[in-house]
Every structure is written in C-alpha cells, then in structure tokens.
Amino acid sequence: MHMIEAGVLRVGYHEAGPADGPVAILLHGFPYDVHAYDAVTDMLADRGYRCIVPYLRGYGPTRFLSPQTMRSGEQAALGNDLLALMDALGIGKAVLGGYDWGGRAACVVAALWPERVAGLVSCGTGYNIQDIANAGQPADPETEFRYWYQYYFHTDRGVEGLSRNRRALTHLLWKLWSPTWTFGQATFDQSADAFDNPDFVEVVIHSYRHRYGVVRGDPGVEEIEQRLAQQPSISVPSVVLEGADDGVTGSSAEDQTAHRFTGRYRREIVPGVGHNFPQEAPQVFADAIVEVGRAGD
Numbered sequence: 001m002h003m004i005e006a007g008v009l010r011v012g013y014h015e016a017g018p019a020d021g022p023v024a025i026l027l028h029g030f031p032y033d034v035h036a037y038d039a040v041t042d043m044l045a046d047r048g049y050r051c052i053v054p055y056l057r058g059y060g061p062t063r064f065l066s067p068q069t070m071r072s073g074e075q076a077a078l079g080n081d082l083l084a085l086m087d088a089l090g091i092g093k094a095v096l097g098g099y100d101w102g103g104r105a106a107c108v109v110a111a112l113w114p115e116r117v118a119g120l121v122s123c124g125t126g127y128n129i130q131d132i133a134n135a136g137q138p139a140d141p142e143t144e145f146r147y148w149y150q151y152y153f154h155t156d157r158g159v160e161g162l163s164r165n166r167r168a169l170t171h172l173l174w175k176l177w178s179p180t181w182t183f184g185q186a187t188f189d190q191s192a193d194a195f196d197n198p199d200f201v202e203v204v205i206h207s208y209r210h211r212y213g214v215v216r217g218d219p220g221v222e223e224i225e226q227r228l229a230q231q232p233s234i235s236v237p238s239v240v241l242e243g244a245d246d247g248v249t250g251s252s253a254e255d256q257t258a259h260r261f262t263g264r265y266r267r268e269i270v271p272g273v274g275h276n277f278p279q280e281a282p283q284v285f286a287d288a289i290v291e292v293g294r295a296g297d
Contacts, residue, residue, distance in 0.1 A: 003061065007084030008069045008220075012061030013054035017045035022118070023091050024289050025052045027082065029100020030204060031170035032276055033059055033194035035187075039282035040097075044289060052089065056101060057081055058203030060194035069220075071199050073101075073207025075130050076221035076228060079108025086116060095293045097285065099123035099277050100248075101207070104130070111232040112224065119237040119292025121285065123277040124249045126240030126267060127257035129228055135212045146248055149173065153208040162204065166195050177247040178274025237264040237295035239288040243273030243280065264295050 002013050014034050024044055026037045034053045041051040055062040056078065057071075064071070082105045086094065095118045096106035107128040110120045122128055138144060149169075152158035162169060171188055194200075209215040217225055238261050242251045251269050258265065268288075270281055278285040 001061065004085070004088050005065065006088035007081060008065055009057055009081060009084070010063045010065055011054050011081075011085055011088075013052055013085075014041070015050070015052055016041040017050040018048060019050060021048045021050040022293055023052065023094035024049045024293070025054070025082070025086070025091075025094045025096050025106075026278070027054065027096070027098030027102025027105050028056065028059075029098070029102050029276075030207070031173055031195060032100070032279070033191040035191050036276055036279040037282075038279075040278050040286045040289075043282060043286040047286075047290060049289070049293075052085075052091075052094075054085055055194060056105070058199045059197050062197070064199060070218040071202040071206060072210070072218040072221070073203040073205075074210040074217045074221070074225065075104050075108055076224035077218055078105035079112065080221050080224055081105065082109050083113060083116070092116065093118050095119045095121070095289055095296070097121035097278070097289050100275070104128040107234060108224075108228065110234045110236050110238070112227055114234075114236050117236045118296035119239075119289075120234065121239050121241065121288045121292060123241045123285075124243070124246055124275065125257070126238075126242075126255070127234065127260035129231065130211050131231055132211060132213055133229060143250070146250070150208045150212075153205050154212070154214060159201065159205055163201050166200070167192050170195060174276070178243075178245065178276050178280060179247055180245045180272055181274050181276065181280045231260070233260055233262045235261075235263045237292045238266075239292055240265075240267040241277055241281075241284065241288060242267070242269045243275060243277055244269050244271045245274045248275050266291075
C-alpha cells in the first residue's frame with residue numbers, strides 16, 4: 001500500500017510492475033475496490049506494465065485532506081481526482097482502464113485531457129459520461145427496474161439503509177449485478193472492508209443524487225462539469241468491454257455510444273461475465289489494456 005497527497009485527497013493505492021514500464025491506471029467502481037484488479041495487475045506486470053490501482057474517494061484508506069471539502073461523488077470530481085493523482089505521481093501519460101465509477105473517471109480524463117491518455121478501456125456503458133441535463137427522461141421499464149438502488153438512495157430511508165446495512169446491501173448488489181459469477185464470502189469481505197471508510201455513505205449518496213440533478217455539485221469542479229455537459233467525444237484509442245450477464249447495464253447488439261468515440265475503437269460483448277468485469281474476466285481486460293496501449297504508442 002502506498003499513500004500520496006493528490007488534489008483534495010490523500011490517496012491510497014496499490015502499485016505493481018517495473019517502475020520504468022508504460023503506466024496503466026486501473027479504477028474500480030461501486031461497490032468494489034482495488035482487489036478487483038489483483039489478477040489483472042499480475043498479468044500486466046508480467047508484460048512490463050507499471051500498474052497503479054487507487055482507492056476512489058470514499059473507499060478504503062483514501063481520505064479528504066480537509067473537513068470542509070464537499071463529499072461529492074459527481075463525475076467531475078472523480079475525473080479531477082484521477083488527473084490530480086497523475087500529476088502527483090508525475091505521470092504524463094497512461095493507459096486508463098475502469099468500470100462503473102472508475103470507468104466514468106477514465107472517460108472524463110480521456111475526453112477532456114486526451115494528451116494525458118495513451119488508451120482507454122471502459123467496461124459496461126462504453127461512453128460513461130453522464131448527460132445530466134437529460135437525466136429526467138425515463139428509460140424503458142426494464143432498465144428502470146435495474147436502477148432501483150439509485151432511487152432508493154434518493155430517500156432518507158435509503159441513506160439509513162446504506163449506513164446500517166452497507167455490507168448486506170452491497171453483497172446483494174454483487175449477486176444481482178454478476179448473477180453468473182461464483183464468488184466466495186472471503187472474496188467479498190476482502191473488498192467490503194473498503195466500505196468502512198467514514199466518507200463512503202456521503203460520497204455514494206451524493207453520486208446517485210447528483211447524476212439526476214437532485215442535488216448541487218461541488219463548486220470546485222463546476223467548470224469541469226460544464227465541459228462534460230457538452231458531451232465531449234473521446235478521441236484516444238478505446239476498447240469497450242461489456243459483460244453479457246451484466247445486471248446493471250445489460251447488453252445490446254446495438255452499440256448506442258459508438259458515435260462518441262472518434263479514434264480507433266472496438267467493442268466486445270463477453271459471455272458469462274457480469275458487472276465486475278476485471279475480476280470476472282481478468283485476461284480479457286488485461287489483453288485490452290495492452291491492445292490500446294500499443295495503439296497509442
């Protein structure tokens with residue numbers, strides 16, 4: 001475990017591989033943690049990559065430097081955290097890989113600061129930048145059903161439920177979102193320790209309220225949020241990986257976000273994989289990192 005001050009955070013992160021290798025920054029989602037990349041980092045380190053795997057804000061040992069900083073979970077904050085981490089570590093350019101919240105942070109940096117990104121691997125929703133201005137438009141009923149937890153978090157009952165039952169609730173989400181992944185209690189517990197972070201509940205609740213325009217964002221990242229409202233394209237070499245059994249986003253034969261990618265682009269739907277893509281299919285994920293890294297050389 002390493003710690004570094006980066007922006008408004010003191011970030012905890014894991015590192016593997018040669019210090020002089022090409023850099024891959026791997027970003028976890030909700031409700032997961034850095035252990036989602038244990039197998040991926042071993043594979044990439046063996047292929048010469050320097051892997052950086054940070055705990056996002058509100059997870060594990062990562063802490064806010066000031067009690068006055070808003071405990072925001074919005075997309076602009078996640079992207080800004082990633083950029084600040086790269087600056088703090090002196091990383092000029094890296095391959096970015098992520099899913100869920102981590103995929104969103106990676107997409108934000110790839111879209112707004114493409115000169116810092118050698119390539120992108122994004123899982124689930126390929127173009128993972130939220131269109132908050134249109135978030136009030138309903139989706140089809142099946143999609144709305146899968147988002148029940150997001151609406152739950154809009155209520156005081158949901159806040160209390162996450163506070164009291166964070167392990168039971170997140171364990172349920174793991175099962176619902178990856179219905180064909182057989183994971184043991186020890187695997188879950190290893191990641192669930194990260195949810196004991198004192199800011200976890202506040203950051204999570206803000207994330208799921210902000211994306212629907214229910215609450216205001218952090219003024220410190222408002223300029224970034226305004227840029228994201230333009231739905232900027234992603235020009236770096238990109239691979240989108242989707243689990244055919246993803247219980248959150250599902251999978252569709254139609255690639256609905258391909259037009260958002262203007263550079264080299266490939267999409268793959270992988271059978272037998274759910275939402276936690278890198279932990280369920282580490283070889284596919286690692287191969288995609290190498291693919292976009294070579295494309296961006």
